[in-house]
Amino acid sequence: MKDGHGQCLTDETLTEYLEGNLEPAFKAASESHLVACERCRDQLVVFMRLLREEVTPEEAGMLQSISTEWDQQHSIPMTPPRRSSSYRRYFVGLVAAVAALVAGVSLWIGINHSAEPKSALEVNQLLLDQNRPFEARMAGQPHQPMLRLRGVEEPGVSYDLLAGQMTQFGADNYEMGRFYLLQKNFAKAIPFLETAAREATAGAAVHNDLGVAYLEAGNSSQVAMAEQEFRSALQQNKAFAAAAFNLALFFERTNATAQAEAQWKQYLAFDAESDWAREARERLRGLSR
Amino acid sequence: MPGNLQKFRWKKSGEMFGPDLVRECGERFTDRELWHQFQERFQGLIFMYVMRSLRARFAQQDVTGSASDLAQEVYVKLVQHDGRVLRSFKGASDFSVRAFLARVSDSVVRDHHRSVTTEKRSAQVIPIDQAKAAEASGKKLSDAPKVDVSQLGSVLSLIDIERIIEGDPDKKNARRNALIFQLHYINGLESGEIAAFPGFGLTTSGVQTILARLKKRLQG
Numbered sequence: 001m002k003d004g005h006g007q008c009l010t011d012e013t014l015t016e017y018l019e020g021n022l023e024p025a026f027k028a029a030s031e032s033h034l035v036a037c038e039r040c041r042d043q044l045v046v047f048m049r050l051l052r053e054e055v056t057p058e059e060a061g062m063l064q065s066i067s068t069e070w071d072q073q074h075s076i077p078m079t080p081p082r083r084s085s086s087y088r089r090y091f092v093g094l095v096a097a098v099a100a101l102v103a104g105v106s107l108w109i110g111i112n113h114s115a116e117p118k119s120a121l122e123v124n125q126l127l128l129d130q131n132r133p134f135e136a137r138m139a140g141q142p143h144q145p146m147l148r149l150r151g152v153e154e155p156g157v158s159y160d161l162l163a164g165q166m167t168q169f170g171a172d173n174y175e176m177g178r179f180y181l182l183q184k185n186f187a188k189a190i191p192f193l194e195t196a197a198r199e200a201t202a203g204a205a206v207h208n209d210l211g212v213a214y215l216e217a218g219n220s221s222q223v224a225m226a227e228q229e230f231r232s233a234l235q236q237n238k239a240f241a242a243a244a245f246n247l248a249l250f251f252e253r254t255n256a257t258a259q260a261e262a263q264w265k266q267y268l269a270f271d272a273e274s275d276w277a278r279e280a281r282e283r284l285r286g287l288s289r
Numbered sequence: 290m291p292g293n294l295q296k297f298r299w300k301k302s303g304e305m306f307g308p309d310l311v312r313e314c315g316e317r318f319t320d321r322e323l324w325h326q327f328q329e330r331f332q333g334l335i336f337m338y339v340m341r342s343l344r345a346r347f348a349q350q351d352v353t354g355s356a357s358d359l360a361q362e363v364y365v366k367l368v369q370h371d372g373r374v375l376r377s378f379k380g381a382s383d384f385s386v387r388a389f390l391a392r393v394s395d396s397v398v399r400d401h402h403r404s405v406t407t408e409k410r411s412a413q414v415i416p417i418d419q420a421k422a423a424e425a426s427g428k429k430l431s432d433a434p435k436v437d438v439s440q441l442g443s444v445l446s447l448i449d450i451e452r453i454i455e456g457d458p459d460k461k462n463a464r465r466n467a468l469i470f471q472l473h474y475i476n477g478l479e480s481g482e483i484a485a486f487p488g489f490g491l492t493t494s495g496v497q498t499i500l501a502r503l504k505k506r507l508q509g
Contacts, residue, residue, distance in 0.1 A: 019384050065353040
């Protein structure tokens with residue numbers, strides 16, 4: 001930007017000024033500009049405040065919260081809190097997040113350079129193949145046992161680096177919703193899936209996955225909405241196995257035991273052989289005990 | 290400056306030099322160990338810069354949720370287009386790495402701030418009845434922009450600043466000294482905060498001496 005006192009300084013020039021890296025003539029010109037240009041001086045001050053090395057106790061507490069939030073978003077459980085300094089707790093959080101990001105980078109690289117998916121749908125499918133995020137069943141999800149491990153609960157996949165890839169692929173509302181659903185980021189997934197479900201072309205898979213998001217989000221009012229979505233999916237396609245599976249799971253979760261038993265039996269009537277069927281049978285046995 | 294301050298760990302002995310690590314990450318996307326080092330050493334800084342930038346721009350206390358989301362955006366920005374941003378890094382010091390991460394983090398927060406501000410602006414619709422009533426009564430609408438007091442302050446200060454520069458016997462550093470004066474008296478930075486940056490080439494007492502000298506001249 002140009003004004004009465006010349007060209008405004010770039011962020012790089014401002015930080016190089018702070019480091020003392022500018023040539024003398026350029027440094028003098030930058031100082032003349034900074035004295036006259038409030039906007040550039042304000043930005044210089046922003047960098048001076050950002051780059052302050054000291055971390056106040058208030059900031060340390062906030063960093064701990066951010067680290068915890070980050071871990072939750074990436075499904076990496078925090079080490080149980082200990083009676084130690086906030087910096088130490090913060091560092092433990094960082095170590096957990098390291099594993100997540102490295103796995104994410106590797107996965108992103110793998111997708112970018114090896115498997116080379118050509119669409120958002122393929123990215124999501126690849127992620128679905130990697131791990132099972134929750135008990136409910138997303139459309140097109142291959143069966144994997146639900147692992148309940150102590151410590152690192154999942155393979156440590158971090159999805160953040162894939163977000164740019166999804167954008168590049170021009171992911172639609174449904175695929176973006178599934179992408180966030182796979183991360184268990186329900187706050188982001190649900191609006192995308194709700195938008196997709198309102199579209200005229202919304203099929204059984206969309207309603208099923210929106211139902212999964214409602215069911216797994218854990219909010220009681222949303223759980224109640226899950227049933228309607230599974231029923232909508234089944235209305236569109238009576239043989240939509242994922243929705244039939246999820247409806248039984250919904251009844252289980254809401255303690256409607258008789259309905260759950262009936263629904264598991266109904267599911268097994270048209271899927272008796274798959275790994276999902278085996279899981280359904282075990283659940284049915286569990287209800288009968 | 291608040292007491293009981295903590296400092297971030299920067300570099301352990303035997304670790305790769307920070308600037309080299311940044312450049313290498315831009316070149317070698319497939320090196321798991323390299324990215325492990327990157328996150329171990331720089332993620333805390335990214336969190337901190339995003340958090341500070343958010344607090345500066347949004348003037349809000351609880352930034353936890355937004356900071357975590359925006360930290361993801363920082364990573365996306367670093368690696369997108371085959372790591373163009375990482376590969377563009379030309380720095381040669383630990384400070385330059387910090388400055389680089391601060392610039393990327395701040396630019397992500399600025400983009401976010403712009404989008405939020407645009408949304409708010411488009412949502413600020415004043416009912417026509419309210420506007421008419423306000424016009425009839427001669428009152429200003431409560432949503433009308435207020436006079437920016439800081440702008441007024443800076444206009445006044447420019448006159449003083451010119452006097453400072455003209456009258457400074459240290460001609461070579463007159464503009465730097467005037468800038469320091471502004472940073473302290475207008476922007477509220479402490480002497481130590483200014484001296485912490487090598488670009489000013491001064492110790493804390495050196496900054497204090499300049500401030501005292503310029504203040505005295507203005508008062509005289």
